[in-house]
Amino acid sequence: MAAAILDGKAMSEDLRSGIARRVEKLKEAGIRPGLAVILVGDDPASEIYVRNKGKGCEEVGILSETVRLPAETTQEALEKEIDRLNRDDRIHGILVQLPLPGHLDEEAALARILPEKDVDGFHMINAGRMMSGVKGVVACTPKGALHMIKTTGLDLSGKEAVVIGRSNIVGKPMAMLLLRENCTVTICHSRTKNLAEHTRRADILVAAVGKAGFVTPDMVKPGAIVIDVGINRVDGKVLGDVDFDGVKEVAGWITPVPGGVGKMTITMLLDNTVEAAERKRELAARG
Ligand code: GUN
Numbered sequence: 001m002a003a004a005i006l007d008g009k010a011m012s013e014d015l016r017s018g019i020a021r022r023v024e025k026l027k028e029a030g031i032r033p034g035l036a037v038i039l040v041g042d043d044p045a046s047e048i049y050v051r052n053k054g055k056g057c058e059e060v061g062i063l064s065e066t067v068r069l070p071a072e073t074t075q076e077a078l079e080k081e082i083d084r085l086n087r088d089d090r091i092h093g094i095l096v097q098l099p100l101p102g103h104l105d106e107e108a109a110l111a112r113i114l115p116e117k118d119v120d121g122f123h124m125i126n127a128g129r130m131m132s133g134v135k136g137v138v139a140c141t142p143k144g145a146l147h148m149i150k151t152t153g154l155d156l157s158g159k160e161a162v163v164i165g166r167s168n169i170v171g172k173p174m175a176m177l178l179l180r181e182n183c184t185v186t187i188c189h190s191r192t193k194n195l196a197e198h199t200r201r202a203d204i205l206v207a208a209v210g211k212a213g214f215v216t217p218d219m220v221k222p223g224a225i226v227i228d229v230g231i232n233r234v235d236g237k238v239l240g241d242v243d244f245d246g247v248k249e250v251a252g253w254i255t256p257v258p259g260g261v262g263k264m265t266i267t268m269l270l271d272n273t274v275e276a277a278e279r280k281r282e283l284a285a286r287g
Helices: 008-028 044-060 075-087 106-112 124-132 140-150 171-180 195-199 261-286
Strands: 034-040 063-069 093-096 160-164 184-188 204-207 225-228 232-234 237-239
Touching: 008 044, 008 140, 008 261, 034 044, 034 075, 034 261, 044 063, 044 261, 063 075, 075 093, 075 106, 093 106, 093 261, 124 171, 140 171, 140 225, 140 261, 160 171, 160 195, 171 184, 171 204, 184 195
Parallel strands: 034 063, 034 093, 160 184, 160 204, 204 225
Antiparallel strands: 232 237
């Protein structure tokens, strides 16, 4: 039997109406959540992401500011901009679109963002909180992917989860979230030997590789939940890391690309921004 489709578009619409209601509630208290996105240079893929983030904000009533800086921007100028947004009371979330041009220090830029405004969850403080199981900002893509996994209604405790990819943005935080759900987690990467032997054991398989069609049906356990994080542009088409047509005949659940995790990433960014505004309000109320 063909897999059930985990529809990121439908789930996002549902979640976004809840987020819009929270925005309304904040507005009644005189607070409009604000998100600033810094885009350095003119990478076409980043342009699309940033445009979609702006559209998402508009949809739920979040104030959005896009700061465009030229490709030759210095580290000092970038950090000055981050400092300005850190001080701006209208802005609850700051996101520096990655990748940055090669001459810039990504780690230093991310560390400059106030942890409470780090809606990407990339600041070391938030990454550390996640590692320690302490409440903090959770990175948007893994947060969205976990939400999709949970909609299957399966008890995740004790399940075999395999994550392909070890990036700080997806692979590592995804593995931590699944561990928190009491899965037995394996992280595979480019040096993993006999990859398919690992993936075939997975009840939950997350592909964050960056290669179109990398996960083939023979790599998938029948009935597994397959989450495709890949966004690969091939001949003008957007393709995932999973061979969707083949794998959907084996898996129990599968996310499409487009219309899967990508949509959920932006929804979680909106969620994190509203959460940052709610947290600030709570702290102010406590005095
Ligand atoms: N580039 C690709 N994905 C992301 C993301 O989730 N956040 C940021 N800041 N940059 C990205």
